[in-house]
Amino acid sequence: MPGGALTVVEAALAALEASRRRIDDLNVYPVPDGDTGTNMTMTVRAVRDALAGATELDAEAELALVARSCLMGARGNSGVILSQLVRGAVEGLNGGPETAGDLAPRLRGASDAGYAAVREPQEGTMLTVARELAERAEALDPALPLGDALAEVVAHGEVALARTQEQLDVLRDAGVVDAGGAGVLELVRGIAALVRGEPLPEPEVGTGPLPEEAVHRELSRYRYCTSFFVEGEEVAPDALERELGAFGDSLLVVGARGAVKVHVHTDEPGRAIALATSVGVIEEVSIENMHVQTAVREERITHSGPPPSTAGPAATAVVAVVAGAGNARLFRDLGAAAIVEGGQTMNPPTSQLLQAIDGLDAAGAVLLPNNKNVILAAEQAAAEAGKPVEVVETTSMQAGLAALVPFDAAAALDENAREMREAATAVRSGAVAPASRAATIDGIEVAEGEFLGLADGAAVAAGASVEEVARAVAAHLLEPGADVLTILLGDGAPSVNGLRDELAEAHPALEIDVHEGGQPHYPLLFAAE
């Protein structure tokens, strides 16, 4: 194989970057789901950065660094599974593969490690694609040169990926192939191109050298994070960059003449947009107030957790993965010692979870992933941490909040974990989310732009009005009876005062708690207990 590990990783990364947006758009659910493309890209970037920063490593140390940096940088479910595939692929690797006979055990190792990492492996996922790649390589003439073998494997991968749509109901309903599988295939495609000396795929318009998430971590003296897409014959990236730079920072102007994605931090979002509309047509405009998020972050750094009630370190402390400033406040109020920002579309990497755990002044830690896409990363962090960690596998922030109620910093880790698991299962969660595409879920038809109501993980209502859908979700959650209904208002949530009054009248004994959660994507989250 030509070049060292860095060359190979760069080739894989280039292919993945090129398809990042497309993979992101392959949501397996008609709500904005995990940014699989972004997560996988950021995971591979972590490997690239680690290799680029390392000097004078022997081959063995270099491979160990690949496996470790991939795990540490793993974002989201797909990133964590990818890190296992990579580990399985490089484990025991001795010299670059030359033939199909050398390639097959690498791919088999990857597939086996991937399946082993997932508790209940599902077919129709990235695991399936990884396994099919291995099976194809094993079926080839072992003497076949590596470049030809990879071409065969990629061609088969296309078929395997297309088949995922038939293997998983959610994919069939949504009319898409599996996003993680697409990511795996792109990685191998990039490596195949490198080996065969073919040009690497060109990045699509709109994918930049820096992900927006990374930019968001920069300190900005400006208030609004503004981004949009602008198209038009007169759209010139250089000119836009120059003019926007005069009143903003953290500037990204990505694309070619005629079509550009702009991301800028500024106090004058209107001026930025006016600049764009003067040269073209804008789309996907987003303006967010960053000072709220920054304030929360600063608060977290200066005061982590509730005031200490007893001297000395706690027996147990909690790390929670939370989206939204208001929700972070609720988690801290209930005694979470550390908040890691993240959720549905921003899965924190294992390394960030590990850092939060290691920073705790406690004998043991409970980790609340609060999202199914974070559970694997949480488990990896638990396995790597320097202190005992229990992952209480909460799949929603609502369940996470419920789990925190019985938390007692003075109690032992296993006792806390037991009580918290029990509390998490006693809560019934619901949500109202915008549908990103038309689909039929659990027999509920939803059109693009409409809202989908979810209760206990199943779709229960859909419609154009948030209020109407919210009413149906609340009715569903309250039907078996409940003492407390919590409503967390997300970004752009409508007023729920009307619904609140209605529910209070219909359920006189019900306590209704409404809070500004600030979570993205879900205008409303519900918890009934």
Add this chain to the structure above:
Amino acid sequence: MRLSSETTAVVLDSTADLPEPAARHPNWRLVPLYVRFGDETYRDHVDLGAVEFYEKLRASDAQPQSSQPTPADFEAAFAELEGFERILCVLISGKLSGTAESARLAAQARGDDRVTVIDSESVSGGVVILADAIQRRLDRGTTLEETEEVVARFQRESTILFTVDTLDYLVRGGRVGKAAGLAGQLLSVKPILAIDEGEVEPLKRVRGRQKALGELLRLFEEGTEDGPALHVGVAHADAEAELETLVGRIRELRPQASLDFQAQLGPVIGTHGGPGTIGLFWFRDEE
């Protein structure tokens, strides 16, 4: 020396939430604490009763503050009990109030051993349940040693559980103790608290009022056996309807138990627990 109800007086402080102790037993007396609203000071349960207190609390912006009786208050009470050979002061936990300290100073000032100050390590109905246990022994004739034994057993075995609507009042009054870490005020989280060795101890927290009351009952069921020896007390701060529900459930769970105390928490305890506080007290005494 034999002690009897004819020869021995029992002095309670007003935090026992028994506004007319002499009506319960003729040898019982009350020494009130004080509660201050702004510039005005009231004697707990004497100048200001529970019902008016909660009305005032709702109407006033000022936060009430409480203060213990002075040693002179106890001296005056002792002076009025000259007809009794002995005086037993059964008082609120010394870790929650300086009341017992004032009583001790007053007792020492007398220069005799006529007054015995007993720190109940309890509060409100708990103190009454202990005083009742002492009274039962006085009624049949007892000794100081036997009294001390029942006090020691009460301190070990009696239980006080309570829930508050918000920890704010306990925090403001500096009585929150180890419950500070319970926090969770944003999400209507209700703490279940105990008084253990005279101090407020956090037990757990639950979501919502119904679960809090359910948890009190669950702990009561877990910690008691039915029988006439089970002495139970309940108290509320401006939450009478909930208390009635609680009492109904207690009677169902422990039909033979003796429900000896049911009252509204007075101004001083109300100042520290806040409206919505519900307390449950019990002690098993075969006497």
